[in-house]
Amino acid sequence: MALPQRKTDIGPPHYKQFLPPVIQKNYGKWKYHEVLTPGTMVHVAESGDKLWTVRVASPRLLSTETIREQCDIAEKYCDGHLRYTTRNNVEFLVSDEKKLESLKKELKDRGFKMGGIGPHITNVVHTQGWVHCHGACTDASGLVKAMMDELYDYFETKKLPNKVRLAVACCVNMCGAVHCSDIAVVAVHTKVPTIVHEKFKNMCELPTVIGSCPTRAISPDPAQKSVKINAEKCMYCGNCFTVCPPINIKDPERDGVAIVVGGKINSLRTNPKFSKLVIPYISNEPPRWPKVVAAIKHIVEVYAKNAKKHERIGEWIERIGWERFFSLTGIDFTFQSIDDFTFMRDTMRTSATFKW
Amino acid sequence: MKKYNTPLIDDLEKGPWPSFVTEMKKAAKNNEMANDALGHLEKCYSTKVGYWKHGGIVGVLGYGGGVIGRYSELGGEFPGVAHFHTVRLNQPSGFFYTSKALKEICDIWDKYGSGLTNMHGSTGDIVLLGTKTDALEAIFAEYSSRGWDLGGSGSALRTPSCCIGPARCEWANYDTLDLTYALTQEFQDELHRPTFSYKFKIKASGCACDCVASIARADMSIIGTWKGDIKIDQAEVKNYAKTMDINAEIVNMCPTQCMSYDGKELKINNAECNRCMHCITRMTKALKPSGERGATICIGSKAPIVVGSLLSWVIVPFIKVEPPYTELKDLIRKIWEWWDDNAKPRERIGEVIEMKGMRSFLEAIGVQPQPQQIKEPRKDPFMFYTDEDIAAYKAKEAEEKKTGKYKF
Numbered sequence: 001m002a003l004p005q006r007k008t009d010i011g012p013p014h015y016k017q018f019l020p021p022v023i024q025k026n027y028g029k030w031k032y033h034e035v036l037t038p039g040t041m042v043h044v045a046e047s048g049d050k051l052w053t054v055r056v057a058s059p060r061l062l063s064t065e066t067i068r069e070q071c072d073i074a075e076k077y078c079d080g081h082l083r084y085t086t087r088n089n090v091e092f093l094v095s096d097e098k099k100l101e102s103l104k105k106e107l108k109d110r111g112f113k114m115g116g117i118g119p120h121i122t123n124v125v126h127t128q129g130w131v132h133c134h135g136a137c138t139d140a141s142g143l144v145k146a147m148m149d150e151l152y153d154y155f156e157t158k159k160l161p162n163k164v165r166l167a168v169a170c171c172v173n174m175c176g177a178v179h180c181s182d183i184a185v186v187a188v189h190t191k192v193p194t195i196v197h198e199k200f201k202n203m204c205e206l207p208t209v210i211g212s213c214p215t216r217a218i219s220p221d222p223a224q225k226s227v228k229i230n231a232e233k234c235m236y237c238g239n240c241f242t243v244c245p246p247i248n249i250k251d252p253e254r255d256g257v258a259i260v261v262g263g264k265i266n267s268l269r270t271n272p273k274f275s276k277l278v279i280p281y282i283s284n285e286p287p288r289w290p291k292v293v294a295a296i297k298h299i300v301e302v303y304a305k306n307a308k309k310h311e312r313i314g315e316w317i318e319r320i321g322w323e324r325f326f327s328l329t330g331i332d333f334t335f336q337s338i339d340d341f342t343f344m345r346d347t348m349r350t351s352a353t354f355k356w
Numbered sequence: 357m358k359k360y361n362t363p364l365i366d367d368l369e370k371g372p373w374p375s376f377v378t379e380m381k382k383a384a385k386n387n388e389m390a391n392d393a394l395g396h397l398e399k400c401y402s403t404k405v406g407y408w409k410h411g412g413i414v415g416v417l418g419y420g421g422g423v424i425g426r427y428s429e430l431g432g433e434f435p436g437v438a439h440f441h442t443v444r445l446n447q448p449s450g451f452f453y454t455s456k457a458l459k460e461i462c463d464i465w466d467k468y469g470s471g472l473t474n475m476h477g478s479t480g481d482i483v484l485l486g487t488k489t490d491a492l493e494a495i496f497a498e499y500s501s502r503g504w505d506l507g508g509s510g511s512a513l514r515t516p517s518c519c520i521g522p523a524r525c526e527w528a529n530y531d532t533l534d535l536t537y538a539l540t541q542e543f544q545d546e547l548h549r550p551t552f553s554y555k556f557k558i559k560a561s562g563c564a565c566d567c568v569a570s571i572a573r574a575d576m577s578i579i580g581t582w583k584g585d586i587k588i589d590q591a592e593v594k595n596y597a598k599t600m601d602i603n604a605e606i607v608n609m610c611p612t613q614c615m616s617y618d619g620k621e622l623k624i625n626n627a628e629c630n631r632c633m634h635c636i637t638r639m640t641k642a643l644k645p646s647g648e649r650g651a652t653i654c655i656g657s658k659a660p661i662v663v664g665s666l667l668s669w670v671i672v673p674f675i676k677v678e679p680p681y682t683e684l685k686d687l688i689r690k691i692w693e694w695w696d697d698n699a700k701p702r703e704r705i706g707e708v709i710e711m712k713g714m715r716s717f718l719e720a721i722g723v724q725p726q727p728q729q730i731k732e733p734r735k736d737p738f739m740f741y742t743d744e745d746i747a748a749y750k751a752k753e754a755e756e757k758k759t760g761k762y763k764f
Binding site: 003004005006007008009010011012013014015017018019023027028030031032033043051053057058059060061062063064065066067068070071072074075080081082083084085086088090112113125127129130131132133134135136137139141142144145146148149152155156172173174175176177179180208211212213214237239242243245250252253255263265266267268269270272274284286287288309310341342343 | 364365367368370371372373374375376377378379380382383390393397400401403404405406408409410411416418419426440442446447448449450451452453454455456457458459461462465466471472473474475476478480485486493494496497498500501502503504505517519520522523524525526528531533537540541544545548564565566567568569571572573604605609610611632633634637638640641659660661662663664665667700701702
């Protein structure tokens with residue numbers, strides 16, 4: 001069969017054709033919303049019109065079969081309207097209240113999981129991992145699945161002081177922007193890369209490789225028509241590997257994950273914050289990474305017990321102090337938590353006031 | 357089709373959270389590529405190492421991006437993933453779909469690809485995971501003829517993305533969906549044909565809640581804000597008081613301490629409010645922003661590579677965001693021009709600003725220094741003075757001598 005005529009530079013389809021009529025009518029005229037359950041909310045327009053949203057978890061990696069199933073459900077209850085969230089959940093948009101309960105029943109019967117709205121744990125922002133990335137030093141989807149199975153009650157029912165945003169990055173490139181999450185897992189290499197020198201000159205560009213190193217650990221090795229790496233300066237970020245395949249940094253026994261906490265992206269109450277390193281290394285233990293999962297659950301539980309209502313993890317820690325965070329959680333404080341990259345002068349304490 | 361034994365990843369089908377392994381198995385039922393992707397993943401789980409190679413250069417005619425080449429080192433063992441390229445489709449603003457449109461996307465993908473997707477990728481695109489080089493032109497013809505274009509990749513404008521905005525949110529200060537659509541259309545060339553030093557991401561959030569994480573994940577963060585007072589509905593405040601300790605949860609958590617509540621009436625000293633959104637999000641029926649609406653433009657955020665993560669810096673404290681968005685489009689062009697003149701390969705805009713100095717950047721884009729841009733002034737004395745700076749300070753002093761009044 002002949003292919004249809006291709007078009008270029010048309011950009012995305014206009015969003016308006018996909019909006020439910022109730023949204024087209026009340027666009028920009030929403031008055032308020034109420035969270036009815038962790039999986040349901042209603043938006044009320046100035047006109048009095050209402051729109052119910054049912055939020056459903058997704059593994060982000062979706063088969064076309066599941067997308068079609070979501071479409072069939074949307075056709076039955078939502079006149080075919082559905083959307084996805086920035087954290088990869090699916091939202092069914094209902095303008096007829098009579099259909100709400102039957103939609104929820106059908107979702108439940110089909111095994112879809114509703115929740116995540118409000119002071120809960122919702123879907124985890126994550127990267128491709130072993131499923132599809134060349135740079136991955138762990139699998140992201142598997143870690144997310146293992147974490148969320150264990151934290152599932154916080155998605156569906158259990159309340160927290162505020163939302164806890166989780167993220168997983170399968171290397172320090174952090175495509176998932178874990179650097180501003182309440183709790184995030186970032187996979188780390190821990191060994192100086194090896195170089196296949198004979199391949200270097202055909203596959204890599206010298207200035208790019210030297211420029212890729214944040215600690216200036218790479219210098220030319222003219223004898224081998226390659227580069228050498230200063231082991232005392234290398235922090236194993238893997239950026240050289242990204243620009244030059246013959247530099248090998250993967251090491252199944254040494255690659256692992258670190259845990260960072262206390263970041264946020266909104267400006268509510270306090271400014272957006274980066275996440276900070278609290279656990280420097282846990283071995284890669286597929287398929288369920290039990291120690292990583294236990295560490296995250298433990299931090300969530302200590303936060304739930306000690307934070308004030310509305311405090312995010314980072315706000316709670318800033319109120320009590322990092323020294324108290326380490327004593328409350330019992331996490332060992334290590335050299336890796338002291339910045340020796342470029343931010344030491346901003347992160348060391350400069351007063352004698354602290355807690356024992 | 358070869359049946360793989362996958363005990364390790366099978367374990368990830370257990371438990372309450374939806375399983376990506378189940379999704380891969382659904383796709384694998386009648387798709388060789390998805391089936392081999394399953395076997396390939398099991399191998400990664402057993403050896404604790406990945407086998408994907410660095411991306412090669414693949415794409416469609418006339419475009420320099422939108423397809424990310426992916427090959428496996430184990431193409432012999434798993435021929436279905438020997439080529440396993442990603443196709444990025446530019447998502448509609450706000451991630452809204454009709455079932456008809458989504459099913460059409462699925463039909464095409466089943467015909468040419470693995471049947472595996474990400475709804476959506478980190479930047480916002482519909483990510484179609486896994487196809488072969490010789491299918492790319494057909495995929496592009498099928499999608500583009502039905503109104504779907506590719507997204508960005510490489511050193512180009514990446515697919516702009518936005519929060520749900522006025523489509524379903526009472527807090528949106530501008531039309532994030534329309535702006536995102538308009539900018540994506542305006543800059544199609546920059547999106548499809550990589551000519552930048554590195555990637556450039558634009559994200560549009562309607563308020564400081566920042567549901568697309570623009571402050572952390574976009575070279576240009578466009579965050580909605582307002583200039584007027586917060587209007588208070590005291591009757592609704594009374595309703596909230598029935599279920600909420602307004603002093604503990606609202607007044608005492610206000611970062612500027614500009615609120616008070618005596619058990620009867622809530623008061624806000626609006627001049628001191630920094631518009632953080634805490635009170636509004638917690639009492640959405642009672643509190644509403646009013647007056648002039650627009651956005652704060654922040655520049656520079658990125659993930660850690662190469663020299664550490666950045667959050668975006670406030671550059672333009674307030675800008676009107678109204679169609680046809682001429683002022684904003686002009687600003688973007690000026691930013692790119694300066695970046696282009698000053699960046700080395702693979703340098704993001706934030707890194708170039710750090711290298712060349714904020715002054716150079718602000719002067720190039722025609723923005724005056726304002727205290728809203730900073731957390732605090734510099735604390736070191738190592739600063740530049742141009743002859744013009746000193747001449748201006750001297751002129752000011754001459755003026756003071758005439759008037760007899762100091763002007764600091």
